[in-house]
Amino acid sequence: MSKNTATAGDQVDRGLPRIAFILVLGTFMATVDATIVSVAIHTLADEFGASVSEIQWVSTAYLLAVVTAVPASGWLADRFGGRRVWLAAVAVFLLGSALCALAWSAASLIVFRVVQGLGGGLLPPTGQALLARIAGPARTGRVISIVAVVPMLSPVLGPLVGGALLGAVSWQWLFLVNLPIGVVAVLLARRYVPAVPPSSKQTAFDVRGAALLSPGLAVLVLGLTEVAAGRALPAALGVSAGLAMLAGFIVHGLRTRRTPLLDPRLFTRPPLGAAALALVVLGASVFGTTFLLPLYFQTGQGLSAFQAGLLLAPQGIGAVAGSVLVNRTIDAVAPRTLVVTGIALILVGTVPFTQLDHGLPDIAMASALAVRGFGMAMIGAPVMNIVYSRVEPQHLPRASGALNLLNTVGGSVGTATLAVVLQDQLASQHRDVAEAYANTFWWVVALGLLAAAGATRLPRARAPKSP
Incomplete structure (x- = not known):
């Protein structure tokens, strides 16, 4: 290796943590905003004189916009360059945040949340692909192990941040809090994040594919939310049309x-197919549990939304601890070993919640959540590292979009499925609340076993190193 090459590599190594931190700010804003409103549903309903079912669209509209935006992230990065698309996505997200704070009715807030979600949907895949492209295959594992922990923390931090803000200031700050973070991210990105040139092979935008994929996903997710709400006809139409x-x-x-x-063929190329299954099930497990537990704490134990969010903190602490371990071992341990171990830990941390009807102590809940969080950190980063280190640089934006889309859809489908199961359990005769939730958590265990089956197809060998 020449002296100039070594110097350039050293400069990349020194600058990577800073670049990762800047790009993580965008992912943090987008993912936290997906859950920050969950604790404010009743507040917003009172503010605008709307029913809870109407104001619930504030969350649903954001999710549908995210699902719509993610598939286009790869083409946009290829056409205009990763940094330019990321900066534009931050700008759209901040515009949507400012408009949400100025909303005068439930309908206007829902529309502005769509604008916010379109920007937010582009941030995680574009930021991850840009970071992987800058880092190169040899360094991808270390930086992705830091970046990947943010989506796992957001379901925990969202309700906490939302509850804290509502306790101190007005509801508008649920959205205004994004503005200083976003402005700082833009200024730092313009100074420190290098520009990655667009793809040399310019392709026309796939209009027909966009007309089928994004609306199809949105309609499917919408149909699943109708299933959870118990509305049979809209649910059947939505799910059928989406599929x-x-x-x-x-x-x-x-x-x-x-x-x-x-490209559907992406999922036939090892190891993307197995990685996709692992991420889908991980999203379903993470977001599904984050949906079930706060609801149980509030309906079954009478806690406030903020208290319920606080009880999820051990899962976030476990995820941070797990990411530290993964950061130190991701380049030395076979990816399949990390992922299978992580899934096993998630299963170990989930089984105690199947005993909620037997009076599970708080310390047992906290310990189980910490174990779950530790296990979750051992899945996301290795799976993304497997894909990013084996995909050609020019295919990184589209691969990143595919992975993020599957994780988002997995979370949406998993949450909706568990909501339907829970509703059926609660409707059963002679079944108390704790027993209904305990039985529903067996489905989360089943999801973990399905993920384990997919993980056995991941590579045994470590990711290849580049010079």
Whole structure:
């Protein structure tokens, strides 16, 4: 290795933590904002004179906008460059945040949340792909192990931050808090994040694919939320239409001679197929549990939203501790070993919640959540490292978009499925609240076993090193 090459590598190593921190700010804003409003539903309903079912669209609209935006992230980064798209996404997200704070009705707030979600949906995949491109395969594992912990912390931090803000200031600050963070992120990114040139192979935007994939996902998620709400006809129409549009997209993606918005063939290339399954199930498990536990703490134990969020803190602490371990071992330990161990820890941490009807002590809950958090940190980063270190640089934006899309859809589908199971359990005769939740957690265990089956197909060998 020449002296100049070594010097350039040293400069990259010294600058990577700073670049990772800057790009993580965008992911932090987008993912926390997905859950920060959950504790303010009743406050917003009172403020705008709307019903809880109407104001729930403040959360649903954001999620649908995110699902709509993620598939386009790869093409946008290829066409305009990763840093430029990331900066534009922050700007759109901040615009949506400011408009949300100025909302005068429930309808206006819902519309402005769509604007916010379109920007927020682009931030995680664009930031991860940009960071992986700057780091290179040899350094990807270490930086991704830091970045990957943020989406795991957001379901824990969102309710905590939201509850703290509502206890001190007005509801507008749920959105205004993003402005200083976003402005700092933009200023730092313009100064320290290097520009990555657009792809040399310019492709036309896949209009037909976009018309099938993004709306299909949005309609499917919408249909699943209707299933959870117990509305049979809208649910059946939404799920059927969504699945039909997604099937149409797969057929289009396989037949088109142009570059599709998201290439279905990506998932046939090892190890992306197994990695995709692991991330889908991880998203379902993480967001599903984060949905179930606060609801149980509030309905079953009579706690406030802030107290319920506070009880989830051990999971965040476990995730941080796990990310430290993964950061030190990700380049030395086989990825399958880390992922399978992480899934096993999640299962160990989930089983105690199947005994909620037997009076599970608080210390047992806290310990189980810490173990779950530790296990979650051992899955996301190694899976992303497997993919990012084996995908050609020009394919990173689209691979990142695919992984983030699957994680988001997994969380949405998992939450909706568990909501349906919980509703059925609560409706059963002679079944108390704790027993209903305990039985529902067996489904979370089943998701973990499904993820373990997929993880056995991950590579045994460590990620390849580049010079």
